[in-house]
Structure formats: structure tokens, C-alpha cells
Amino acid sequence: MEDYLGRAASPLSEELWKRLDEAVVETAKEILTARKFLPLYGPLGPGVQVAPTDSPVREERTENGFTFSPRRPFVEVPQLSEDLWLLWRDLEAAEREGQPADLSSARIAAQALCRREDHMVFYGVKSLGVDGLLTVPGVGKLKRGDWGTGEGAFIDIVAGVSALQQRGRMSRHTLVVSPDLFVQLHHIQQGTGLMEIERVHQLLEGRIFQATVLQPGTALLLCAQPQYMDLLVGQDIRTAYTEQVELNHHLRILETALPRIKYPDAVVVYQPE
Known part of the structure; x- marks a missing residue:
């Protein structure tokens, strides 16, 4: 059924394929951000x-x-991929010593693929006609104040929730921020002993995520429900065998996926003042 992946005819053992799959899946769970809040279709x-x-x-x-x-x-559903090599001498040495093969190259490739997927979800791919959460025409925009002091973040996020509700996007709301803003949310509110992120966490029922692919100073609030947006998945993340060159093994981690923002007004993008 998956002959197109070239795994059955490859010289790699079933045990090694199992460990490769485990390494890729573990890495994806650690790295992927958009899949933690976007509904999956497929x-x-x-x-x-x-x-x-x-x-x-x-x-x-x-x-x-x-x-x-x-x-x-x-829109065409893009294929995302990242290549890697397993050196035959490394595999032979691991087998002879009775040790598991070092799959660092697979984890690094999976990490790059996952960042590529997240970047596509947030920024789209203009050359392919794919819109992202930050680039799709029609998203709402609000000015962002200083999130490093006072109640600036809480006030802005309340305004964003209100704006979404006024458009009829009244379900669960999710905040996604760049790493620098995530750090800023951890300042102590004067006179309360509480961190700003605790108040935001309570307001959004814990739906706060930081995305490392976001540019500094980036924040967006969205209503991530399947009727408003989703991530269409054709082929989920898998590893294929492509060829053997000079005894070394060339593999490709791939997927096909497409972010679909059905209602752009279910997204609020904060713009710095």
C-alpha cells in the first residue's frame, strides 16, 4: 500500500525503519506548534x-x-520534504557493537520539515498561492501596546477577544506569540504578585502557544475551529527510501499539507505601535 515510499525494497531492516519512524514522530511532537491548536482535516x-x-x-x-x-x-496541496543520509559504515558499526544506530540526522531533518510546515501555516507560500494566518487578506488588525510592563498585554488580548466576538467568532480563542513576547508575558503585575501570563492563561483557558518560527514582536489571536480554519493533511509525515549512493542510504522525510483559512476574520493580528 505504501510502495511509493520505497521501504519494502530498501536494504534497511524492519527494526531500523521502526526506530526511524519513532525518531521522526517524537521530533514532530516536540517541534510542531500549529498542529497543537489547528484542527486537522485528514x-x-x-x-x-x-x-x-x-x-x-x-x-x-x-x-x-x-x-x-x-x-x-x-489550491494545489504542497509536498513538503527534507532529505537525509545514513552512512553505511555507521550502520555497520552500530550493528557489530550491538548498539542502536545514531539517528541524529533523521531528527535534524524532521526538525527542519516541522519548521517548514509551521512557517507555511503562519506565513503561507506566496509562490504557490498558499495563504497563511498572518498573510491571508481580510484578517483583523489591532495595535499592540507594551507587553513587558503593566496590563498592556491583558488589555490588548481582551480587546482582541471582543473584536472576534463582535464578528460572531465566539468559540474558544487561542493566542500565539513569538518567543520574545512569550518571555515578556512573564513579568510580575505590580501590587498583585501575579505574572501577566497567569491572567491571560485564565482568560483563554490555557490556550497560549509560542511559535519559534514567528518573527520577533509577532502575536495573533484566533478562533481555531474547523468551521473557520484547518490544516488539510494528505500524506502525513513519513520517511521514504530514495536511493543508495556509494553504499550510503539517501532518505526523504515528506508530507503533503495545506492550511485553509476559511474565514480570515477569525484571526486578529497585533501590530506594534
Whole structure:
């Protein structure tokens, strides 16, 4: 069923493939941020190449016996990948010494792939026509004050929640920030003994995430419900065998995925003053 991955015909043992899969999955769970709050749609299978990116409310028309959806946008589902090498001498030495093979190269490749996915979710891929949470036209925008002192962060986030509610996006709200703003949220509120992040944490019922792919000073508040946005997954993250060159093994970690922001007004982006 997965012959396209080239694993069955590869010279690598089943045990090594098992350990490779474990290393990649462990790394993905540690690194991926967007999948912690975005609903997943799929996996739909590796053969899915295009997907609609419009809102669930759409028009259908029948003319001359043909029914169609005018102006409905479709986007190609991109393939994301990262290559790695396993050196044959390393594998032979590990087997001879009865030790597990060092899979650091697989973990590094998986880390790069996961960052690529997160970057696509937040910033899109302009050359492919893929919009991200920060770049899709129609997102709400609010001025961001000083989040390092006083109640600036709490006041801004309350304003963001209010703005989303006014647009009818009244379900659970999620805050995603760059690492520098995440640190700033840990200042002590004068006279309360509480950190600012504790108040925000309570307001959002714990839905606060920091994303290392975000540029410094970046923050966004969103209503991450499947009717508003999701991450479409065709082929979930897997490792394929590509070739053997000079006895060394060339592998590729890959996936197919597409962020779909069906209602851009379910996102509020904070802009520094």
C-alpha cells in the first residue's frame, strides 16, 4: 500500500525503519506548534493534489444541465520534504557493537520539515498561492501596546477577544506569540504578585502557544475551529527510501499539507505601535 515510499525494497531492516519512524514522530511532537491548536482535516491520502480553500458557505448553480460552483477557489496541496543520509559504515558499526544506530540526522531533518510546515501555516507560500494566518487578506488588525510592563498585554488580548466576538467568532480563542513576547508575558503585575501570563492563561483557558518560527514582536489571536480554519493533511509525515549512493542510504522525510483559512476574520493580528 505504501510502495511509493520505497521501504519494502530498501536494504534497511524492519527494526531500523521502526526506530526511524519513532525518531521522526517524537521530533514532530516536540517541534510542531500549529498542529497543537489547528484542527486537522485528514489524512486524506497521498494522492490528494488539490483542495478547495473557500468558506463552507458557497454558491452552486445549474445551467444547461451542468451544476457547478462559480468562482470557487482550489489550491494545489504542497509536498513538503527534507532529505537525509545514513552512512553505511555507521550502520555497520552500530550493528557489530550491538548498539542502536545514531539517528541524529533523521531528527535534524524532521526538525527542519516541522519548521517548514509551521512557517507555511503562519506565513503561507506566496509562490504557490498558499495563504497563511498572518498573510491571508481580510484578517483583523489591532495595535499592540507594551507587553513587558503593566496590563498592556491583558488589555490588548481582551480587546482582541471582543473584536472576534463582535464578528460572531465566539468559540474558544487561542493566542500565539513569538518567543520574545512569550518571555515578556512573564513579568510580575505590580501590587498583585501575579505574572501577566497567569491572567491571560485564565482568560483563554490555557490556550497560549509560542511559535519559534514567528518573527520577533509577532502575536495573533484566533478562533481555531474547523468551521473557520484547518490544516488539510494528505500524506502525513513519513520517511521514504530514495536511493543508495556509494553504499550510503539517501532518505526523504515528506508530507503533503495545506492550511485553509476559511474565514480570515477569525484571526486578529497585533501590530506594534
